Each structure stands twice: as C-alpha cells, then as structure tokens.
Amino acid sequence: MKTDVIELEKKYLIQTYARAPLILERGKGCWVWDVNGKKYLDFVSGLGVNALGHAHPRLTKVIRDQAGKLIHASNLYYHRYQGLLAERLAKVTGMDRAFFCNSGTEAIEGAIKLARGYAAHHGKGKFEVVALDNSFHGRTIGALSATGQEKYRKDFEPLVPGFHFVPLNDVKQLQMRVNENTCALILEPVQGEGGIFEVSREFMQTAAKLARQVNALLIMDEIQSGLGRTGEYLASKSLGAQPDIVALAKPIAGGLPLGVILAREEVASGLTAGMHGTTFGGGPLICRVALEFLDVIEKEKILKNVRKTGEYMRKKLLALKKKYPFIRDVRGRGLMLAIDLAMPSRSFVQLALDRGLIINSTHDTVLRFLPPLIIEKKHVDQFYKIMDEIFAATEWEGK
Numbered sequence: 071m072k073t074d075v076i077e078l079e080k081k082y083l084i085q086t087y088a089r090a091p092l093i094l095e096r097g098k099g100c101w102v103w104d105v106n107g108k109k110y111l112d113f114v115s116g117l118g119v120n121a122l123g124h125a126h127p128r129l130t131k132v133i134r135d136q137a138g139k140l141i142h143a144s145n146l147y148y149h150r151y152q153g154l155l156a157e158r159l160a161k162v163t164g165m166d167r168a169f170f171c172n173s174g175t176e177a178i179e180g181a182i183k184l185a186r187g188y189a190a191h192h193g194k195g196k197f198e199v200v201a202l203d204n205s206f207h208g209r210t211i212g213a214l215s216a217t218g219q220e221k222y223r224k225d226f227e228p229l230v231p232g233f234h235f236v237p238l239n240d241v242k243q244l245q246m247r248v249n250e251n252t253c254a255l256i257l258e259p260v261q262g263e264g265g266i267f268e269v270s271r272e273f274m275q276t277a278a279k280l281a282r283q284v285n286a287l288l289i290m291d292e293i294q295s296g297l298g299r300t301g302e303y304l305a306s307k308s309l310g311a312q313p314d315i316v317a318l319a320k321p322i323a324g325g326l327p328l329g330v331i332l333a334r335e336e337v338a339s340g341l342t343a344g345m346h347g348t349t350f351g352g353g354p355l356i357c358r359v360a361l362e363f364l365d366v367i368e369k370e371k372i373l374k375n376v377r378k379t380g381e382y383m384r385k386k387l388l389a390l391k392k393k394y395p396f397i398r399d400v401r402g403r404g405l406m407l408a409i410d411l412a413m414p415s416r417s418f419v420q421l422a423l424d425r426g427l428i429i430n431s432t433h434d435t436v437l438r439f440l441p442p443l444i445i446e447k448k449h450v451d452q453f454y455k456i457m458d459e460i461f462a463a464t465e466w467e468g469k
C-alpha cells in the first residue's frame with residue numbers, strides 16, 4: 071500500500087512537494103492514524119488548519135447536514151450563511167465588511183486589489199506596497215510579489231512592480247521606505263513560515279502611524295496567526311494597531327477551503343460591483359461550517375485554552391532549551407511556537423514521526439509547532455517526552 075500510493079504520486083503529480091513518507095488515513099481530536107494503523111500526536115494540524123482537531127463532532131454534523139441540502143450556490147444568488155458569517159467575523163474582529171474567497175493566497179490577492187482599488191478611487195492612483203523581508207504571503211503572483219524571500223520568488227521574476235521590503239522591526243528603515251506613493255503596508259503580526267518572528271509593538275505602532283500620515287492602508291496578514299492561534303481572534307490586536315484590511319484563512323472552515331478579506335467600512339468602498347469576484351468563494355456549506363467553528367471557539371472557551379496551554383508548552387520548550395545547548399531560541403506565543411536549532415532542523419521531523427509525533431521544520435533550522443487549539447497539558451507532556459528523547463540522542467559537536 072505504502073509504495074503504491076507514493077509511486078503513483080511520484081509518477082502522476084507535478085512534483086511541488088517534498089512530502090514525508092506518511093500516508094494518513096483518519097484522525098480524531100489531536101490524533102491521526104496512518105494506513106498501517108500507527109497513531110501519531112499531531113503538532114502541525116495541517117499547518118494550522120485543523121484548529122479544532124480532527125473529526126470534531128459539531129463540524130462533522132454540520133458538514134453532513136448541509137451537504138445533503140446545498141453545497142454551492144454561486145455568487146449570483148444569496149444564501150442564508152454568508153451574511154451571518156460576515157456579521158460574526160465583524161463582531162469578533164472589530165472589522166466591518168467581508169469578502170469570501172478560497173485560500174490564504176487568494177485573500178492576499180484580494181487585499182492588494184482592495185488597497186490599490188481604494189487608492190484609485192481616492193484620486194492619487196498610487197500603487198506601491200511596503201512589505202517585510204522574510205515574510206510569507208502565498209504563492210500566486212501578487213502574494214509572491216509581497217513575499218520577501220528570494221527562494222520563493224527567483225524563478226518567477228519579473229513579479230508585480232511596486233513592492234518594497236524592509237527588515238522586520240527596523241523602525242528607521244520603515245520610516246525611510248513609506249512615503250506619499252505608498253498605498254499599503256502589509257505584514258504578518260507573527261511571521262509564520264519565516265520561522266516564528268514577532269512584530270514588535272513599536273514597529274507595529276510606527277507602521278500604523280506612517281500609514282495614517284501618508285493615507286496608506288495597513289494590511290494585516292493573519293492567515294496563520296489569526297482566529298485563535300495566538301490566544302486572540304487577531305494577533306495584531308495586542309500590538310495596539312487597528313488594521314484597515316485583514317486576511318484570514320487556514321482554520322476558519324475546519325479544513326474546508328475558505329479565505330476571508332475583512333475591511334473597515336470606508337476602505338471596503340475600494341472594491342465595487344464587478345471589480346472582484348470568485349466562483350467558489352463563500353458557498354453555503356463552507357460558510358455554515360465556519361459559523362460552527364466560530365461558535366465552538368466561543369462556547370468551548372478555546373482562546374482561554376490556547377493562552378493557558380500555550381504558556382505551559384512555552385515553559386516546556388524553555389526547559390528543553392536549558393537542557394540542550396544546541397537549542398538557540400524559543401519563539402512565539404499562544405500555540406504558534408518554535409525552537410531554533412544550531413543545526414538543520416529537517417531530520418528531526420522524521421525522528422519525531424518514528425516516535426509517533428508530527429512536527430514541522432521551516433526556515434532551515436527552525437522546528438515549528440502548530441498543534442490543534444484543543445490540546446491539553448497531557449498532550450504537551452507527551453510531546454515533551456518525545457522531543458526530550460530525540461534531543462538526548464542527538465550528537466552535537468558545537469558549543
């Protein structure tokens with residue numbers, strides 16, 4: 071079975087993914103099982119997507135029920151769930167209006183269009199965007215143009231003109247780069263794929279102030295950090311800045327594809343009828359599941375759990391750092407955490423898999439942890455035990 075599945079993919083798929091040799095069959099809560107029946111503790115949750123774990127009974131029930139009624143309606147017509155979802159998102163984020171699409175990268179595309187559309191409607195026709203080095207905003211050409219990592223960009227140049235980059239938390243460079251031609255600033259409050267680096271409060275506040283000064287829009291990419299991952303609905307909130315546009319995606323529809331652009335009332339006028347659209351975005355099945363997701367987050371006090379268990383996990387990571395000198399850094403907040411190693415991190419993924427734990431390696435030396443938001447202390451203890459075992463057996467020559 072294992073070789074069949076892998077060989078078939080190797081033969082027929084465009085080879086864009088360096089997959090681990092793990093064939094997943096089913097999941098329940100924080101656990102998944104492979105085709106051979108081996109059980110794994112999932113500390114990646116589909117890259118931050120399966121926030122309520124696997125096969126959550128409330129999500130499963132709603133999916134079954136709505137699939138038998140109406141899966142897709144097209145955006146030519148109304149259905150009852152889009153408005154309800156937009157209202158709910160407005161309530162929890164403090165934003166005003168929503169547009170629904172199908173992925174993170176598509177939300178970023180829409181956010182950039184909204185910013186440029188807004189600038190066009192407000193006279194100046196300016197189009198420049200200031201983004202951050204080491205950022206990750208997605209793989210489509212617009213989102214890639216905002217992504218400050220050469221390795222993703224280099225084979226696709228020339229990208230969209232008008233994007234400029236400054237180093238994370240370098241307030242001076244930011245002040246030098248933002249000017250009257252800037253139509254938007256885009257940033258992740260916590261850089262995810264880039265290795266879990268947080269935007270400082272000072273940098274965030276400067277970005278917001280500069281944006282106001284030059285009449286540019288502040289776009290917050292909360293695709294990975296948003297909707298509970300850091301213990302808040304928006305990670306940018308605790309940094310004290312009011313974004314004009316927010317991009318969301320990953321966890322919102324329990325594993326079904328949904329991206330969201332949120333905008334402040336005035337800014338939303340940047341896109342009017344005919345300027346933007348999508349066939350699949352915001353269908354009845356997906357919107358109803360997202361409503362259920364938000365309801366579970368609230369009723370089951372998930373954000374509180376993220377803050378509490380996240381803090382516990384952070385302490386455990388710091389304990390590992392104390393024990394093993396090759397752990398250079400522990401970063402992140404809530405359940406968006408990482409350790410930085412003094413050696414390549416990739417081989418640790420397989421070592422963890424061998425012991426029944428799923429973790430992720432990013433940015434060469436970083437191990438990133440994005441467990442389901444429902445994890446408990448006992449799951450963190452098990453995670454710690456396995457990592458401790460792996461690190462104890464790690465040979466390291468350095469100091």
Ligand SMILES: Cc1ncc(COP(=O)(O)O)c(C=O)c1O
Pocket residue numbers: 117173174175176178206207208209258262263291292293294295319320
């Ligand atoms: C911060 C951020 N923005 C954008 C994206 C792109 O999202 P998607 O893979 O759904 O296109 C990601 C995906 O990892 C992300 O983490």
